[in-house]
Amino acid sequence: MSQAHQARLMDGTGLARRIVEEASRRAAEVTRRTGTAPCLATVLVGEDPASVTYVRMKRNRCRKAGIESRQVSLPATTTTAELVDTLTALSADPSVHGILLQHPVGPRIDERAAFEAIAPEKDVDGVTLSSYAAMSFGLPGFLSCTPGGIMRLLDEYDVDLAGRRAVVVGRSAILGKPVGMLLLGRDATVTYCHSRTKDLPSLLREADVVVAAVGRPELIRGEDIKPGAVVVDAGYNPGNVGDVHFDSAVTRAGLITPVPGGVGPMTIATLLEQTVTGAERQLGL
Amino acid sequence: MSQAHQARLMDGTGLARRIVEEASRRAAEVTRRTGTAPCLATVLVGEDPASVTYVRMKRNRCRKAGIESRQVSLPATTTTAELVDTLTALSADPSVHGILLQHPVGPRIDERAAFEAIAPEKDVDGVTLSSYAAMSFGLPGFLSCTPGGIMRLLDEYDVDLAGRRAVVVGRSAILGKPVGMLLLGRDATVTYCHSRTKDLPSLLREADVVVAAVGRPELIRGEDIKPGAVVVDAGYNPGNVGDVHFDSAVTRAGLITPVPGGVGPMTIATLLEQTVTGAERQLGL
Numbered sequence: 001m002s003q004a005h006q007a008r009l010m011d012g013t014g015l016a017r018r019i020v021e022e023a024s025r026r027a028a029e030v031t032r033r034t035g036t037a038p039c040l041a042t043v044l045v046g047e048d049p050a051s052v053t054y055v056r057m058k059r060n061r062c063r064k065a066g067i068e069s070r071q072v073s074l075p076a077t078t079t080t081a082e083l084v085d086t087l088t089a090l091s092a093d094p095s096v097h098g099i100l101l102q103h104p105v106g107p108r109i110d111e112r113a114a115f116e117a118i119a120p121e122k123d124v125d126g127v128t129l130s131s132y133a134a135m136s137f138g139l140p141g142f143l144s145c146t147p148g149g150i151m152r153l154l155d156e157y158d159v160d161l162a163g164r165r166a167v168v169v170g171r172s173a174i175l176g177k178p179v180g181m182l183l184l185g186r187d188a189t190v191t192y193c194h195s196r197t198k199d200l201p202s203l204l205r206e207a208d209v210v211v212a213a214v215g216r217p218e219l220i221r222g223e224d225i226k227p228g229a230v231v232v233d234a235g236y237n238p239g240n241v242g243d244v245h246f247d248s249a250v251t252r253a254g255l256i257t258p259v260p261g262g263v264g265p266m267t268i269a270t271l272l273e274q275t276v277t278g279a280e281r282q283l284g285l
Numbered sequence: 286m287s288q289a290h291q292a293r294l295m296d297g298t299g300l301a302r303r304i305v306e307e308a309s310r311r312a313a314e315v316t317r318r319t320g321t322a323p324c325l326a327t328v329l330v331g332e333d334p335a336s337v338t339y340v341r342m343k344r345n346r347c348r349k350a351g352i353e354s355r356q357v358s359l360p361a362t363t364t365t366a367e368l369v370d371t372l373t374a375l376s377a378d379p380s381v382h383g384i385l386l387q388h389p390v391g392p393r394i395d396e397r398a399a400f401e402a403i404a405p406e407k408d409v410d411g412v413t414l415s416s417y418a419a420m421s422f423g424l425p426g427f428l429s430c431t432p433g434g435i436m437r438l439l440d441e442y443d444v445d446l447a448g449r450r451a452v453v454v455g456r457s458a459i460l461g462k463p464v465g466m467l468l469l470g471r472d473a474t475v476t477y478c479h480s481r482t483k484d485l486p487s488l489l490r491e492a493d494v495v496v497a498a499v500g501r502p503e504l505i506r507g508e509d510i511k512p513g514a515v516v517v518d519a520g521y522n523p524g525n526v527g528d529v530h531f532d533s534a535v536t537r538a539g540l541i542t543p544v545p546g547g548v549g550p551m552t553i554a555t556l557l558e559q560t561v562t563g564a565e566r567q568l569g570l
Contacts, residue, residue, distance in 0.1 A: 112422070112424065129414070129415060129418035129419065129422070129424075130414060130415070130418070132418050132421065132422075133414035133415070133417050133418045133421075134414065136417065136418075136421070136458075136462060137397070137414070137417075137458055137462075139397065139414075162481050163481045163482065163483045171469060173421075173422055177421060177422075177466075177469075180477075181462075184456060184462075184477050184479075187479070187481040189476065189477065189478055189479070189481070189482040189483070189488070190476065190477045191474065191475065191476040191477075192465075192469050192474065192475045192476075193474055194469075194472070194474070196447050196448045196472040196474070197448065197474040198448045198450075198474070203474070
């Protein structure tokens, strides 16, 4: 019996470490030259345990990278107007170089209105309409962190995108839509699939690159992966399970991201890197 | 010999006429109630004959609909900074309710910088990043006129989009990209194709809805159209030729736009309608 095919793993953890090391080096240089460390403001509304954990993790990573973070914790009763005021004040505060609004912010708040209160030059999480449009048109600006991390991972593994069929499963404002636009900007032929798509498997079977970004555990199975395809799993579901059924997909794909250790670390690395970039620009370096 | 199948034509001319009649009625109401007619500023750089013709046509249509137009003609030597200043001034001028920058503006000018000088609330041609992002996320805002006109035409003919395969050929900032986002917002499964796409015919043959928006005369031929598909030809090439080879496509499609008389009139109708909407909002009606 021959050994079953196994895709090469895309090591997000290792690449993210190198990106963070470089961001850390640049952060130290910012601090040395200006006397001011890059500073990320993290804004958390309420006490959702997952959100609390995410923010804590991001702040820990900042600290290790020589990036200050300023935590702003607001009660669950915060109104949209109050949150907008907070974000507007942080946007105007010269000691803050990047702003992260941990989301989802809950049903009581108009999330879009909150995002739009973040100044584009501090939108290091890439959530504003302005950042999205810039990603769509290849203009300068901060990338949404997960899409940005995915593109970096594809580049690290020399994935050729021009003329290739890419299928993006999911169409959220900060993941599916922007990653599709970034792939289109690299000349892929991009198909957006979603909950209303009929016969997803037949679309997947034609895809050279699959980006799963829908938040449905193990929705995508190996038998639907074109042999040799590149599979990027941006899903993160309870139990460390992605949107791709890894064990079956790994026997068909050419390259695949593990969960965890694939896209996840790239998201945070992109956030830290963009925070340092924001600081460099705002401090005139 | 049986009669060859002939697709039903999507009559853009007739629908546009009805839209303009309604816009005209609303424009008269604006004028009656406020003493001020809706006003579209048309900005033309240089004397490109096609652009001169387009602007003249748009102004004529405005006049017939009871919409004032203010022509701003700038020399071909205009710089980006000068054009931005002009557009900024028009954005601040309360007697102007909509702004149309005729494009392309030529290689000497940063077109994106110029578009961004248009205030979103006067962007009745739907060219700003803000308008694009709003279209992408289903937020309120003005639509790019051709994509907006296409969606209106699809609705007029009761084209079911949810779960259908839509192929958009072309990825320009004001046509391909936004029309794809509008189709996605209506739950179509959307594929963006372009010059680097391999095997366009096989993608077209799976499409329930084809939007051709690439500016390559008769690129798409009948044999590549799925029988019964909806074919929208937004191409407009010299000699009144679209991006679709009409004579062959009409024998396969279920619905098809003629060129001329399909998408073209819808674009202008959308511009007029959005100008009146802009005036109503700015005048507090």
